[in-house]
Amino acid sequence: MRRVIPLALPLALAGLVLAGCAVTAQPVSSTTSSTAPTSVVESSVQTTSDIDSTIPAAAAELLAANADGTVVNDDEWSIADAETITLSGSTASSDSAGVTIDGSTVTITAAGVYQLSGALDGNVVVAAPDDAQVILLLDDATIASTSGSAIQVVTADDVAINLAAGSTNTVTAASSADADASAAIYADSDLTVSGSGALTVTDTGNDGISATDDLAIIGGTITVDAADDALRGKDSLVVEDGTLTLTAGGDALKSDQTDDATQGYVWIAGGTITATAVDDGIDAWTDALLTGGTVSLATEDDGIHSEIALAISGGDVTISRSNEGIESGDIRIAGGTTHVTSSDDGINASGGTSTDSGSSGGMGGGMQDTGESLTISGGTLVVDAAGDGLDSNGSITMTGGDVTVYGPTQQGNGALDSNGGIDVSGGTLVAIGSTGMAESPDESSAQGWLAATASGSAGSTVQIMDAAGTVIAEYTATKTFGSVVFTSSAITDGQTYTVTVDGAATSVTAGVAVAGGMGMGGGMGGGRP
Template sequence: MRRRLIPLALPLALAGLVLAGCAVTAQPGATTSSASESSVTSTTETIAEVDSTIPAAAAELLSANADGTVVRDDEWNLADAETITLSGTTASSDSAGVTVDGSTVTVTAAGVYRLTGTLDGQVVVAAPDDAQVVLVLDGAEIENVSGSAIQVVTADDVAISLAAGSTNSVTATSSADADASAAIYADSDLTVSGSGSLTVTDTGNDGISATDDLAIIGGTITVDAADDALRGKDSLVVKDGTLTLTAGGDALKSDQEDDATRGYVWIAGGTIDATAADDGIDAWTDAVITGGTVSLATEDDGIHSETALAIAGGDVTITRSYEGIESADIRIAGGVARITSSDDGVNASGNTASTDGGMGGGGMQDSGETLTVSGGTLVVDADGDGLDSNGTIEMTGGDVTVFGPTAQNNGTLDSNGGITVTGGTLVAIGSTGMAESPDESSGQGWLAATVSGSAGSTVQITDAAGTVIAEYTATKTFGSVVFSSSAITDGQAYTLTVDGASTSVTAGEAVAGGMGGGMGGRR
């Protein structure tokens, strides 16, 4: 059973998501010493303190999830670091918290450790369950051809910090069947931070993986993985850094199936350039984007979540996908999103309320999914349905441009439960076969027309006085146009001109179309 989300009216100051070091409980903004040998500290931050500008549509989802964990760079001191010198098939260190057995280096105590040099072997963290361990990579090259290169067996929180100006690499051949199934594998919370660079390669399975929370808060990180590039089982949070990801599976993933408050992905900042054979972002529960710059090229979904998906900030470009974004509850509340897909651009689907068969496995009845647009800019170029919901589509704000399919078996706008527009600007340019327009009960005026054009055609809308209300350039062949904005008044006459050919239309009147009752068929 899916969890009940906290109402949108919840004050942000009471939001429950916390980014915190697990070893210590502290008041927001406070700093407390942990039981670590290196005086590592920990703080907690509520959503409001992290970013008070997060729109309610996204803050609601974040506040319904469990606390996340991060170890920040200002919570430990590099001066406390003890050095581990890597030397080919062995290593050396004066630290009592380090043992070396052949090519295996084991950290056994809490603290800060600086790793430098080259190792053909493995670095293992086997510290007490309450320990906080920081591994500072400072010109470190670690390679293991028979398993994970860095493995956290036991600890509470572990951080991998990339020293300023340093270049580091971790190379491995892990196995999905092994206890440690990634080049960097942590059976704990894991934070990657710093300002240096790190290249991670795993020819067997995942790149960087944590069984608890994985947080990326800095560094220039390149990952090339046979399966998933970044995987935090309980959560995956990106707040900063420059990430270049190549994945044979998903690029960014969280897949905790046993707790409805975990298994989420939150992109709050940073720059991401990801190429994936499966999904770009894959969340078992929620996928939330509130900041950063994200470019995704995928063979499956650009962004996928099983429960809810929100874009409320940042800049998202999906250059290639099967379906652009998919979830049962989709919220576009801010930022800029550009989506290119070979099937549906935005697809609200996944509820199981309807099982009667038919198209999409659920017939044409409303099965409860929701697609809402309240802010931001959304541009969709889809070969399948442009905006598609097995339930409803609602627009209260924002700026949406949809270049829909050329084939007649898909629609630029497609809903089972109806389309309502009360604010924002919407233009949908595509085929006629399954064309649909907003409900007659929509609070904002809209117009629909059957007109023909091709890629490069100019679509212009003028009012009775000849004033240009809007103008668009089509990206492909089309046969219909739907437009809604605050400048349109129901019952008034407008002129829609395509490459000099004009058509008179009356706002609020649907044009006969194809399946689903045609444009305006939801009455």
């Protein structure tokens, strides 16, 4: 069973709060002497002193339940210790005892800091002791391989690729799917990418940057164009900083450890990400967590997908194109600003990739409550969906936040769709969509709500007014619609309100479902006993 810690422990973001797997959980000073040895240097460690109370519990619970990851921070090594490797066409040169050169293959055999400059038509291989920390400082380096990975870590403990300030670096490979090292940059170890320089990675056969353990991106301007996945950390993938432009024939950001339920997670804590993917934008075998940064995703499959749980508690997320925007069994929206555009469901709380509770043209996975959950407690969420807007095979719970749903135009889907009911006790929600499957909150909801059969088209102005004619809320529709559902603290059950569309008024009583739809409980939202 997956370990779940039911604590409101807002975990970790002082710097990047990750822990080295090979070190004990003792605090490490935030500064390291420039004369520190370059053999084995401890990585940053997550401890209770790293707790950051600004991370909402919705994400903190998931962070606490996952295994610690590894990162090599820039203050853990010194450029003064760097040994030089000069790349020269089909060969290279170095005076370092930790470097061997055999034709166009450069092999690093010892821990240390290595500065690479020039151009190489060949391969850079790290084959250091299992306890070694190796820093590859790329300083205007171009490495191109026509056979296997351009940079390959065979053995080491922790490896960092640092992009020197002001440098432009290029790594190109044509790795194949059945190769031992199936990425342009491939590490059979933990891997950190840092620095302030630029790196362009191209792999025409498989992944861009891949690590069999933890992959952490903590700096740099990084462009990846990969035939399959752009960034892949098998145990975990964490982005804390940097500017990332990713193009992927598979997934853009991926973690897929299937043997340990506390690994296989993706955590976006900062940085700026622009990703285009044929498959998913973010794909996590366990959890996907977004606590900061700016993320723009355009995909042919899911914008963000995780098998277990998914939390957005900060940052700015835009999914401009997707089949399903956000999909997981347990979805938590607790902060940040999220915009989703999808050709099917916008937000789908579903138990796996093969389960779809509201796909176009039918009832999907049936009407039974199978335990999934969509919980909204904060943040701003805007959904424009051709399928269901907010969809859960289980329940939908809203306690806060500001949500706008522009739902489907066809009658087989609804702006709101749940199998286990919709409970609202806080926040503001408007759902504008078709009438056939329209659903409204439960009658037992603590916060008042209203539902109206009111039609309009793209560009129509929708207003919610109280009995005195005061406008409570106003929206501009993005497509044709026939129903409006609205809830906020300004609505009191039993009171009369007016919904106008381009001036045409419909009077409704708050807390009363509208007959005629096919939503849960009958009628338009089927008030639930």
